[in-house]
Amino acid sequence: MTVETKLPYDQEYISQFSQKHKEPEWMKSLRLQALEKAAALPMPKPDKTNITNWNFSNFKHEAAGEPIQSLEDLPQEIKVFLDLENTEQNLVIQRNHSVAYASLSPKLKEQGVILTDIYTAMAEHGELVQRYYMKDAVGVDENRMTALHAALMNGGVFVYVPKNVTVEEPLQSIFWQEDAEAASFNHVIVVAEANSSLTYVENYISHNQEEEAVANIVTEVIAHDNANVSFGAVDNFAQGTTAYVNRRGVAYRDAVIEWALGQMNDGNTVSENITHLIGDNSVSNAKTVTVGRGKQSQNFTAKIVNHGLQSDGYILQHGVMKDSATSVFNGIGKIEHGASKSNAEQESRVLMLSKDARGDANPILLIDEDDVTAGHAASVGRVDPIQLYYLMSRGISKQEAERLVIHGFLAPVVTQIPIKAVREQLTEVIERKVY
Amino acid sequence: MAGSTLEIKDLHVSIEDQEILKGVNLTIKGGEFHAVMGPNGTGKSTLASAIMGHPKYEITQGSVLLDGEDVLEMEVDERAKAGLFLAMQYPSEISGVTNSDFLRSSINARREEGDEISLMKFIKEMDEAMDYLEMDKNMAQRYLNEGFSGGEKKRNEILQLMMIKPEIAILDEIDSGLDIDALKVVSKGINKLRDENFGCLIITHYQRLLNYITPDKVHVMMQGRVVKSGGPELAQRLEAEGYEWIKEELGIEDETVGQEA
Ligand SMILES: Nc1ncnc2c1ncn2[C@@H]1O[C@H](COP(=O)(O)OP(=O)(O)OP(=O)(O)O)[C@@H](O)[C@H]1O
Ligand SMILES: [Mg+2]
Numbered sequence: 195m196t197v198e199t200k201l202p203y204d205q206e207y208i209s210q211f212s213q214k215h216k217e218p219e220w221m222k223s224l225r226l227q228a229l230e231k232a233a234a235l236p237m238p239k240p241d242k243t244n245i246t247n248w249n250f251s252n253f254k255h256e257a258a259g260e261p262i263q264s265l266e267d268l269p270q271e272i273k274v275f276l277d278l279e280n281t282e283q284n285l286v287i288q289r290n291h292s293v294a295y296a297s298l299s300p301k302l303k304e305q306g307v308i309l310t311d312i313y314t315a316m317a318e319h320g321e322l323v324q325r326y327y328m329k330d331a332v333g334v335d336e337n338r339m340t341a342l343h344a345a346l347m348n349g350g351v352f353v354y355v356p357k358n359v360t361v362e363e364p365l366q367s368i369f370w371q372e373d374a375e376a377a378s379f380n381h382v383i384v385v386a387e388a389n390s391s392l393t394y395v396e397n398y399i400s401h402n403q404e405e406e407a408v409a410n411i412v413t414e415v416i417a418h419d420n421a422n423v424s425f426g427a428v429d430n431f432a433q434g435t436t437a438y439v440n441r442r443g444v445a446y447r448d449a450v451i452e453w454a455l456g457q458m459n460d461g462n463t464v465s466e467n468i469t470h471l472i473g474d475n476s477v478s479n480a481k482t483v484t485v486g487r488g489k490q491s492q493n494f495t496a497k498i499v500n501h502g503l504q505s506d507g508y509i510l511q512h513g514v515m516k517d518s519a520t521s522v523f524n525g526i527g528k529i530e531h532g533a534s535k536s537n538a539e540q541e542s543r544v545l546m547l548s549k550d551a552r553g554d555a556n557p558i559l560l561i562d563e564d565d566v567t568a569g570h571a572a573s574v575g576r577v578d579p580i581q582l583y584y585l586m587s588r589g590i591s592k593q594e595a596e597r598l599v600i601h602g603f604l605a606p607v608v609t610q611i612p613i614k615a616v617r618e619q620l621t622e623v624i625e626r627k628v629y
Numbered sequence: 630m631a632g633s634t635l636e637i638k639d640l641h642v643s644i645e646d647q648e649i650l651k652g653v654n655l656t657i658k659g660g661e662f663h664a665v666m667g668p669n670g671t672g673k674s675t676l677a678s679a680i681m682g683h684p685k686y687e688i689t690q691g692s693v694l695l696d697g698e699d700v701l702e703m704e705v706d707e708r709a710k711a712g713l714f715l716a717m718q719y720p721s722e723i724s725g726v727t728n729s730d731f732l733r734s735s736i737n738a739r740r741e742e743g744d745e746i747s748l749m750k751f752i753k754e755m756d757e758a759m760d761y762l763e764m765d766k767n768m769a770q771r772y773l774n775e776g777f778s779g780g781e782k783k784r785n786e787i788l789q790l791m792m793i794k795p796e797i798a799i800l801d802e803i804d805s806g807l808d809i810d811a812l813k814v815v816s817k818g819i820n821k822l823r824d825e826n827f828g829c830l831i832i833t834h835y836q837r838l839l840n841y842i843t844p845d846k847v848h849v850m851m852q853g854r855v856v857k858s859g860g861p862e863l864a865q866r867l868e869a870e871g872y873e874w875i876k877e878e879l880g881i882e883d884e885t886v887g888q889e890a
Binding site for chain 1: 681682683684704705706708709710714715717720721723724725726730731734735738739772773789793
């Protein structure tokens with residue numbers, strides 16, 4: 195019944211791959227152990243979406259990319275994500291699996307801030323990377339995808355902000371899959387030490403229509419005591435890419451993790467965003483927007499687990515479905531025993547633009563403590579004809595009226611994306627996907 | 630040419646197979662202000678909504694012409710572009726769309742592509758209109774009608790009216806929910822538009838509004854028809870005496886639309 199995901203990558207290949215990248219010994223053995231586990235582990239089983247026939251095995255694991263001398267040399271489709279007027283870019287551009295461009299302001303370097311690709315991070319800050327790599331947030335052996343990720347990791351970024359450092363300027367990564375068949379086994383780690391604060395934004399971009407590729411992405415965000423992390427993303431893999439995206443956060447005492455995720459892939463996607471509110475008074479807001487089109491099938495999970503006293507989680511998912519796209523939105527608020535005075539709220543709204551589209555909002559509250567507050571709201575609906583009538587009564591065409599209503603519907607998340615250029619880009623991607 | 634003419638002829642309108650309007654006749658010309666009064670549930674909003682093209686109302690008989698053009702054949706946006714405007718009794722709230730973006734789209738909808746209003750000019754005009762209506766400037770950046778108080782929504786309808794400058798406007802209970810000062814301000818806004826090129830149909834329950842905006846003609850609706858028309862003195866008499874005398878005069882026992890005379 196389950197399709198065996200047999201891969202042409204064995205122990206020897208992985209050892210050589212690790213050596214070629216001059217990785218530390220711990221990473222090589224982590225990879226090899228993960229590969230061994232992968233075969234025996236089950237695939238993830240997203241609720242209500244059958245992924246057994248999805249392509250997770252047909253891809254190219256290695257593809258180099260040319261460096262870029264100046265940001266001006268970037269193609270327009272990448273440039274649009276950058277705030278080019280800002281001369282002090284804190285930026286990593288990964289082209290296929292190579293770093294094409296990297297810069298970090300001297301001031302931040304001096305303060306001990308790290309923003310670098312994952313290989314450089316292992317070479318220069320090996321202990322730090324080892325401390326966090328698939329330890330507190332995502333485990334290697336959760337399922338076959340996490341294990342394969344660990345075995346085949348081929349890119350990513352490491353972000354670190356030391357104690358008491360406030361980084362005002364956004365830190366940004368662009369993951370540009372230029373090669374149509376290149377797989378993205380990207381690993382991103384964001385660590386905010388106690389009393390620090392940072393904003394990080396990442397973009398995934400590919401253009402493969404017919405060619406098949408796989409994305410298996412793991413992101414781990416660690417916010418230590420009283421740290422503040424604002425995390426924004428726009429995922430925009432093209433139709434040919436099947437994606438498994440796993441973004442996870444761990445918030446300690448008084449820490450805050452804000453997620454603003456634009457889930458704009460055009461291929462089949464399983465994406466989960468889970469935050470553990472470990473510390474007392476920790477807070478997370480997880481906001482996502484999605485547009486489904488064509489025949490794509492997607493499954494989204496937004497989950498916040500309250501462990502700490504008076505911890506506060508809020509999930510907001512807004513999705514627009516057109517053509518014959520199918521999406522399931524799981525919203526899970528879980529309050530663990532002992533997390534008294536904590537709060538779990540969630541809201542999922544799906545707007546259907548065609549009769550063949552399908553959208554499922556699946557709100558779940560799991561509560562093991564009495565002294566808490568929790569709530570959920572979910573709806574699946576169509577554009578309100580009375581709203582359209584109101585707009586059209588001022589001379590606005592039906593199409594423009596629909597456009598306004600859809601933008602308005604997605605605005606609560608879009609406005610939360612931290613970098614203006616990325617926010618505008620997300621708006622444009624939405625525009626392109628909706629019309 | 631002195632303004633547009635809106636002709637409503639023998640208009641019959643149903644909602645969910647129940648006939649609400651049973652033959653309304655009314656002509657409004659540029660330069661004229663008409664008031665429509667009448668007890669609750671007699672079809673006033675139905676008339677306004679049917680003219681604008683509300684999706685729930687079905688026209689079963691009669692016609693609506695704007696300068697001879699068949700309005701009922703037009704889409705809602707085409708009706709607006711032809712020169713009609715309806716200030717609604719219950720304006721919609723639209724989350725995530727700012728008032729100012731909406732207004733700009735409305736203005737640009739009437740202009741040719743490539744001839745859109747410049748941002749500077751738009752802001753200037755909006756600021757002026759908001760000042761005139763004594764509106765808080767923050768309202769421009771708030772989402773369209775979302776969380777607006779009843780009175781703020783009404784003022785916002787008049788802001789749209791002033792900026793869109795239609796040929797013929799229908800104002801459905803623009804005075805309901807307004808405090809006395811707001812009533813004066815809104816009336817001032819409507820009166821500013823008064824000229825020979827602008828015709829207006831004002832639906833109201835109260836003489837109060839008509840003290841500020843003197844109508845040329847007053848019509849009374851009952852049972853889904855215009856049952857009496859007159860000059861401004863008719864509104865004054867209604868304010869003083871209520872509707873009982875009209876009912877007696879016409880032999881109407883129940884004035885609501887479900888009943889036949
Ligand atoms: N969706 C509907 N289904 C059934 N009847 C309706 C519906 N909408 C309106 N009506 C009826 O049509 C009649 C006329 O309503 P309309 O809103 O036109 O009255 P009105 O004169 O504007 O009243 P008011 O002064 O209270 O605003 C009322 O009896 C109302 O109940
Ligand atoms: Mg009414």
